[in-house]
Amino acid sequence: MKLYAKTIAQTLPDWATIVTKSADLIEIEINDEHPNFQSLLEELETEIEPGTFGVKAEDLCSRLGIEMSNPHLHQLVEQAQNLISLIAWHSDYKQMLDEGYQPDLNIADASTALTYLQWELERNREPSN
Numbered sequence: 001m002k003l004y005a006k007t008i009a010q011t012l013p014d015w016a017t018i019v020t021k022s023a024d025l026i027e028i029e030i031n032d033e034h035p036n037f038q039s040l041l042e043e044l045e046t047e048i049e050p051g052t053f054g055v056k057a058e059d060l061c062s063r064l065g066i067e068m069s070n071p072h073l074h075q076l077v078e079q080a081q082n083l084i085s086l087i088a089w090h091s092d093y094k095q096m097l098d099e100g101y102q103p104d105l106n107i108a109d110a111s112t113a114l115t116y117l118q119w120e121l122e123r124n125r126e127p128s129n
Contacts, residue, residue, distance in 0.1 A: 001029075001030040001032045002019070002027060002028065002029055002030065003027075003028045003030060003061070003066060003068070004025055004026070004027055004028070004068070005025075005026045005028060005061070005066045005067055005068055006024065006025070006026070006067045006068070007026075007066070007067040008026055008028065008064075008065060008066050008067075009064060009065025009066065010065075012028070012064065013036060013037070013064070014034070014036070015030060015031040015032075015034035015036055015037040016028055016029070016030055016031075016064065017029045017031075028066070040060070040063065041055050041060075044056075044059045044060060044063065046059070073117075073121060074118065074121050074122075077114050077117050077118050077121065078118075080114055081111065081114050081115075081118075084107055084110050084111050084114065085111075087107055088107045088108075088111075093107070
């Protein structure tokens with residue numbers, strides 16, 4: 001599991017590793033199978049909404065001393081488009097398709113949905129006349 005943060009604590013637990021660090025974003029890899037991380041999840045587990053139990057990202061980050069990055073939506077959409085493109089051209093994905101993988105929705109559908117979202121974001125940024 002990865003977290004993206006603006007700031008982090010001086011020291012991270014042994015199950016958290018900084019992958020990349022730039023001026024405005026720190027990428028943290030979490031070993032989510034580590035027993036200490038699992039214990040933390042159990043400790044933080046709460047009822048998020050009636051009948052749904054889990055851990056709120058805010059609670060986890062607070063415990064780790066991490067301030068989450070909150071990039072603009074258009075940046076996230078751009079990153080998602082790039083990832084989808086990498087998936088579409090990945091040899092393992094192509095092999096799955098060759099072996100008969102036929103999802104109801106495919107990579108092109110996901111890319112189209114993100115394109116529509118980009119268009120809407122751009123339309124909303126344009127000044128109204």
